Amino acid sequence: MSTAGVWIAIGATAVGCYLVKLLGLLVPAGALERPLVRRLAALLPVALLAALTAQQTFGGEGGALVADARAGGLAAAAVALVLRAPFLVVVAAAVLVTAGLRALG
Amino acid sequence: MPERNQTTQSALPAGVRPAGEGTPPTASPAADRGGDDRAVIRDALGVGVAVGLSGLAFGVTSAGAGLSLAQTCALSLLVFTGSSQFALVGALAAGGGPLTAAAGAFFLGTRNAFYGLRLSSLLRLPRAVRPAAAHLVIDETSLVALAQRDRRAARIGFTVTGITLYLLWNLTTLLGALGAAALGDTAAWGLDAAGPAVFLALLAPMLRTVAERATAGLAVLLGLGLLPVLPAGVPVLVAALAAPLVLLVRGLRAKGPDGGEGR
Numbered sequence: 418m419s420t421a422g423v424w425i426a427i428g429a430t431a432v433g434c435y436l437v438k439l440l441g442l443l444v445p446a447g448a449l450e451r452p453l454v455r456r457l458a459a460l461l462p463v464a465l466l467a468a469l470t471a472q473q474t475f476g477g478e479g480g481a482l483v484a485d486a487r488a489g490g491l492a493a494a495a496v497a498l499v500l501r502a503p504f505l506v507v508v509a510a511a512v513l514v515t516a517g518l519r520a521l522g
Numbered sequence: 523m524p525e526r527n528q529t530t531q532s533a534l535p536a537g538v539r540p541a542g543e544g545t546p547p548t549a550s551p552a553a554d555r556g557g558d559d560r561a562v563i564r565d566a567l568g569v570g571v572a573v574g575l576s577g578l579a580f581g582v583t584s585a586g587a588g589l590s591l592a593q594t595c596a597l598s599l600l601v602f603t604g605s606s607q608f609a610l611v612g613a614l615a616a617g618g619g620p621l622t623a624a625a626g627a628f629f630l631g632t633r634n635a636f637y638g639l640r641l642s643s644l645l646r647l648p649r650a651v652r653p654a655a656a657h658l659v660i661d662e663t664s665l666v667a668l669a670q671r672d673r674r675a676a677r678i679g680f681t682v683t684g685i686t687l688y689l690l691w692n693l694t695t696l697l698g699a700l701g702a703a704a705l706g707d708t709a710a711w712g713l714d715a716a717g718p719a720v721f722l723a724l725l726a727p728m729l730r731t732v733a734e735r736a737t738a739g740l741a742v743l744l745g746l747g748l749l750p751v752l753p754a755g756v757p758v759l760v761a762a763l764a765a766p767l768v769l770l771v772r773g774l775r776a777k778g779p780d781g782g783e784g785r
Binding site for chain 1: 576579589590593596597600601602603605606607608609610612614616619620621623624626627628629630631632633634635636637638639640641642647652653655656657659660709710711712713714715716717718719720721722723724725726728729733734737738739740741742744745746749750751752754757758761762763764765766768769
């Protein structure tokens with residue numbers, strides 16, 4: 418990706434994310450409080466985070482699906498989450514196991 | 523409310539839990555105000571420090587994804603909502619177009635509008651302050667503010683968490699990006715696993731109800747299934763449709779013979 422393209426992405430994200438933050442503080446209460454809208458707002462991050470986790474774990478070159486060292490790292494992170502480890506320990510587990518598997522492979 | 527605090531609770535990031543757990547203010551309302559203020563400030567600093575450190579992971583991931591130091595720092599300074607930042611650099615690294623990548627990050631950030639809505643009635647900020655305060659409306663500041671008993675405590679909690687987190691998040695982003703540059707090939711160090719691990723840690727506490735688990739499962743299937751056939755960055759946007767689809771199915775089921783409100 419070109420440098421300009423990255424800056425466009427950064428600018429668009431910054432403006433978009435700021436405007437939704439401001440929107441919440443400015444609109445009259447009740448406008449976003451409809452039950453359907455609230456449920457959708459609660460489920461949308463679930464869908465996005467699940468898809469992103471899967472894609473960044475199993476996505477390879479050109480959209481191919483691969484199971485490599487990252488899958489082992491994510492399995493370690495999942496175990497850490499089940500053991501209620503703190504956030505940074507979860508991330509560290511994924512990184513260390515991925516690095517370890519690559520060193521062995 | 524059939525689903526109490528759904529938006530707030532399900533967006534609770536894992537990073538907040540260690541600091542937030544068991545730390546709601548317990549002093550009696552009659553206790554002296556100085557002591558109350560100190561308790562709120564202590565809670566706010568704890569959350570701010572714990573989550574601010576995860577900026578290290580972002581700095582490393584962003585640099586590993588090929589973004590420059592200036593680009594990485596600009597994201598933390600200007601976007602300042604962690605999951606959107608991770609999503610954006612991940613999508614760019616995968617070869618997504620700028621606007622497609624920004625769209626995924628934007629959709630992740632929409633939940634902040636709902637925090638803002640609840641904060642605006644809680645904090646009653648003067649209009650002149652709102653544009654600046656809006657930048658600090660994120661998971662952690664909202665959760666700290668909403669956990670307080672009165673407006674004064676909520677305002678203190680929001681402000682202290684927001685400023686602590688903003689300073690630390692940006693400082694640790696810078697350190698992470700510099701560290702990644704010193705490491706060279708970040709993939710050899712397993713650092714490409716940091717991004718998905720962050721997403722998993724954010725996702726885990728959201729998977730409580732059947733609807734949430736069904737949404738996650740469907741999103742994984744759509745996200746992976748479409749990865750080989752659609753341009754980079756687009757599959758995740760299609761996978762977001764899992765949320766309205768699950769709500770639709772649930773709504774149809776709820777409209778049974780008795781027309782009862784289903785879960």
